Amino acid sequence: xxxxxxxxxxxxxxxxxxxxxxxxxxxxxxxxxxxxxxxxxxxxxxxxxxxxxxxxxxxxxxxxxxxxxxxxxxxxxxxxxxxxxxxxxxxxxxxxxxxxxxxxxxxxxxxxxxxxxxxxxxxxxxxxxxxxxxxxxxxxxxxxxxxxxxxxxxxxxxxxxxxxxxxxxxxxxxxxxxxxxxxxxxxxxxxxxxxxxxxxxxxxxxxxxxxxxxxxxxxxxxxxxxxxxxxxxxxxxxxxxxxxxxxxxxxxxxxxxxxxxxxxxxxxxxxxxxxxxxxxxxxxxxxxxxxxxxxxxxxxxxxxxxxxxxxxxxxxxxxxxxxxxxxxxxxxxxxxxxxxxxxxxxxxxxxxxxxxxxxxxxxxxxxxxxxxxxxxxxxxxxxxxxxxxxxxxxxxxxxxxxxxxxxxxxxxxxxxxxxxxxxxxxxxxxxxxxxxxxxxxxxxxxxxxxxxxxxxxxxxxxxxxxxxxxxxxxxxxxxxxxxxxxxxxxxxxxxxxxxxxxxxxxxxxxxxx
Amino acid sequence: xxxxxxxxxxxxxxxxxxxxxxxxxxxxxxxxxxxxxxxxxxxxxxxxxxxxxxxxxxxxxxxxxxxxxxxxxxxxxxxxxxxxxxxxxxxxxxxxxxxxxxxxxxxxxxxxxxxxxxxxxxxxxxxxxxxxxxxxxxxxxxxxxxxxxxxxxxxxxxxxxxxxxxxxxxxxxxxxxxxxxxxxxxxxxxxxxxxxxxxxxxxxxxxxxxxxxxxxxxxxxxxxxxxxxxxxxxxxxxxxxxxxxxxxxxxxxxxxxxxxxxxxxxxxxxxxxxxxxx
Numbered sequence: 001x002x003x004x005x006x007x008x009x010x011x012x013x014x015x016x017x018x019x020x021x022x023x024x025x026x027x028x029x030x031x032x033x034x035x036x037x038x039x040x041x042x043x044x045x046x047x048x049x050x051x052x053x054x055x056x057x058x059x060x061x062x063x064x065x066x067x068x069x070x071x072x073x074x075x076x077x078x079x080x081x082x083x084x085x086x087x088x089x090x091x092x093x094x095x096x097x098x099x100x101x102x103x104x105x106x107x108x109x110x111x112x113x114x115x116x117x118x119x120x121x122x123x124x125x126x127x128x129x130x131x132x133x134x135x136x137x138x139x140x141x142x143x144x145x146x147x148x149x150x151x152x153x154x155x156x157x158x159x160x161x162x163x164x165x166x167x168x169x170x171x172x173x174x175x176x177x178x179x180x181x182x183x184x185x186x187x188x189x190x191x192x193x194x195x196x197x198x199x200x201x202x203x204x205x206x207x208x209x210x211x212x213x214x215x216x217x218x219x220x221x222x223x224x225x226x227x228x229x230x231x232x233x234x235x236x237x238x239x240x241x242x243x244x245x246x247x248x249x250x251x252x253x254x255x256x257x258x259x260x261x262x263x264x265x266x267x268x269x270x271x272x273x274x275x276x277x278x279x280x281x282x283x284x285x286x287x288x289x290x291x292x293x294x295x296x297x298x299x300x301x302x303x304x305x306x307x308x309x310x311x312x313x314x315x316x317x318x319x320x321x322x323x324x325x326x327x328x329x330x331x332x333x334x335x336x337x338x339x340x341x342x343x344x345x346x347x348x349x350x351x352x353x354x355x356x357x358x359x360x361x362x363x364x365x366x367x368x369x370x371x372x373x374x375x376x377x378x379x380x381x382x383x384x385x386x387x388x389x390x391x392x393x394x395x396x397x398x399x400x401x402x403x404x405x406x407x408x409x410x411x412x413x414x415x416x417x418x419x420x421x422x423x424x425x426x427x428x429x430x431x432x433x434x435x436x437x438x439x440x441x442x443x444x445x446x447x448x449x450x451x452x453x454x455x456x457x458x459x460x461x462x463x464x465x466x467x468x469x470x471x472x473x474x475x476x477x478x479x480x481x482x483x484x485x486x487x488x489x490x491x492x493x494x495x496x497x498x499x500x501x502x503x504x505x506x507x508x509x510x511x512x513x
Numbered sequence: 514x515x516x517x518x519x520x521x522x523x524x525x526x527x528x529x530x531x532x533x534x535x536x537x538x539x540x541x542x543x544x545x546x547x548x549x550x551x552x553x554x555x556x557x558x559x560x561x562x563x564x565x566x567x568x569x570x571x572x573x574x575x576x577x578x579x580x581x582x583x584x585x586x587x588x589x590x591x592x593x594x595x596x597x598x599x600x601x602x603x604x605x606x607x608x609x610x611x612x613x614x615x616x617x618x619x620x621x622x623x624x625x626x627x628x629x630x631x632x633x634x635x636x637x638x639x640x641x642x643x644x645x646x647x648x649x650x651x652x653x654x655x656x657x658x659x660x661x662x663x664x665x666x667x668x669x670x671x672x673x674x675x676x677x678x679x680x681x682x683x684x685x686x687x688x689x690x691x692x693x694x695x696x697x698x699x700x701x702x703x704x705x706x707x708x709x710x711x712x713x714x715x716x717x718x719x720x721x722x723x724x725x726x727x728x729x730x731x732x733x734x735x736x737x738x739x740x741x742x743x744x745x746x747x748x749x750x751x752x753x754x755x756x757x758x759x760x761x762x763x764x765x766x767x768x769x770x771x772x773x774x775x776x777x778x779x780x781x782x783x784x785x786x787x788x789x790x791x
Contacts, residue, residue, distance in 0.1 A: 273734065309780055433733060
């Protein structure tokens with residue numbers, strides 16, 4: 001799954017310069033590669049499964065300095081670092097790891113922040129095992145790559161613990177206004193980059209708390225909200241303005257914002273439209289989309305009901321349909337809310353699960369059941385219209401499909417009934433339709449995704465860029481951030497070339513309303 | 514944060530709230546709604562927009578006190594602030610020349626039909642307004658609605674006004690009397706909208722209803738508000754809230770609206786115990 005991109009000449013040059021520094025040469029000599037290869041991978045300390053599956057506190061405790069140093073020593077500081085090839089945002093990974101090895105955590109995290117404005121988040125939620133850690137050169141030799149994600153998390157936590165968050169130099173004000181639509185991972189990244197380049201940035205967010213999927217989707221036990229909060233505060237320190245409770249498309253259209261003097265736009269409105277299977281009984285009471293279930297719990301804090309007003313079902317026998325990260329988040333949430341049975345029901349087998357390996361592993365430890373090669377075909381109601389069971393079908397794996405994974409094929413006559421009192425449908429999301437519907441000139445693909453030039457993230461409207469799930473459907477936080485970095489660079493180029501041409505709003509648009 | 518300009522009890526259990534929201538006021542159209550949260554711990558409650566003032570920059574809604582969050586909302590005072598007031602959400606009602614339009618409203622729906630009636634009237638339609646109240650002291654906005662109506666009826670169980678039957682029967686009586694009605698729009702509690710839809714079905718008069726399922730985000734993201742219309746699942750927040758009442762799966766809507774019945778009682782008891790100790 002690692003998107004191996006050709007490295008840019010600049011990145012190659014940066015890596016080479018770092019590699020050739022004297023202190024790096026010394027450090028490489030201090031422990032021979034052979035010795036480094038002998039050090040085994042340092043395990044991330046975690047809370048006990050039986051303790052953590054009853055609350056919403058974070059599962060992973062984080063490396064301490066000793067473990068971090070040991071893990072950093074495993075890195076061979078390769079001349080051709082495979083890890084960087086696997087990173088969608090092109091972090092100078094060897095340099096940040098070697099800075100950990102010499103104990104300079106502050107410089108280490110600053111090195112990451114040069115290309116990634118949300119390190120504490122990426123260190124927790126990136127699927128490193130299919131990205132940087134997959135392409136790590138010692139993975140080939142030892143089977144287990146350097147735990148880059150854990151190290152990234154270590155230094156960013158160190159930074160926030162010290163309260164010494166580095167504010168990079170902000171370029172002189174350009175007088176250009178940038179509107180970022182959606183405060184998710186893509187939008188926050190674009191906002192950070194553009195603010196550093198001296199543009200006046202406003203983020204428009206429909207919900208009442210910024211963060212997008214990081215706040216409504218990913219649970220507290222995987223990404224504490226306090227971390228997101230400090231990342232958002234960091235953006236505010238860069239001069240970014242946040243306008244929550246503002247639905248672009250309805251509160252104001254993109255065209256309205258253009259008339260208000262915004263010079264460039266980034267659409268990062270995400271995959272806010274849950275998919276359903278369209279099988280009988282899917283609208284019964286007790287059947288949630290993963291988005292609704294997680295939003296009730298994470299954003300609306302239903303796990304603190306009745307102190308908070310928003311309720312959520314406390315299912316005793318819960319089936320979560322799907323095999324991705326969202327499904328894992330849902331099923332582990334259900335377990336924490338007291339489910340006796342909290343089961344993943346997935347139509348393929350374990351190896352095809354798109355979820356991060358760590359989440360599946362954690363889920364297993366916490367008592368999550370896995371029903372592979374199984375799919376629901378209809379839901380059955382009790383006399384009150386609530387779901388009480390689902391009829392399932394067994395599957396077997398056939399020929400590979402377009403995704404390269406083997407296609408699940410139903411086994412005839414294998415129907416069986418599974419008793420459940422709550423179901424969460426986590427089979428993916430589609431791009432949110434609000435912006436496409438209200439922006440007529442915007443080209444949209446057949447899945448409702450905003451179409452872009454993948455080299456520049458430019459949409460069909462001049463000065464309007466897009467990235468993340470609104471162009472991809474349901475993908476990952478880091479891919480959204482990768483898109484965002486490209487978009488920000490192109491947007492900056494666009495605004496710089498645009499000279500000082502001031503746009504005068506037309507009389508007609510001024511008189512609107 | 515949005516500032517409350519006015520909060521007033523119109524009749525027992527029904528309140529008006531006017532909020533400073535200049536951007537929303539600019540964009541509001543008849544039939545759309547807002548989402549409001551009374552405080553940081555409240556639910557996100559969808560309320561139909563009852564009126565707006567572009568110059569003053571305000572939006573007005575009328576709501577009925579039901580659960581904890583609406584109780585809280587009924588206690589907010591002018592000049593205070595609410596953390597969430599977002600909109601205008603949903604698709605606007607279709608405003609065009611139909612001929613004669615009958616608008617049937619009850620409880621909060623009396624206010625909700627007002628901007629629709631006003632816009633339809635401006636388009637040159639003949640407006641018949643039919644309101645339903647349990648008793649005469651529960652009627653509000655009578656003058657406002659009379660001003661945009663060609664004919665005005667109130668069904669009131671205490672026989673105070675022209676008729677005492679429940680609204681669908683009055684509606685059928687009006688139809689039977691020979692008034693040519695081209696469209697019916699019904700807004701109020703689910704039962705009222707359901708029965709009005711049933712009442713017009715035999716006469717084949719297209720009936721639009723403004724559905725009120727449970728919502729969370731109100732922007733299409735969560736799917737809590739899914740309703741079945743003509744056999745297909747729709748999201749009331751982005752595909753509606755207006756739908757053809759003859760095609761709605763009412764049984765499903767009734768059932769889904771009652772999803773949290775027990776929780777709502779528990780929540781209310783908890784809140785009352787903490788805020789009004791004996």
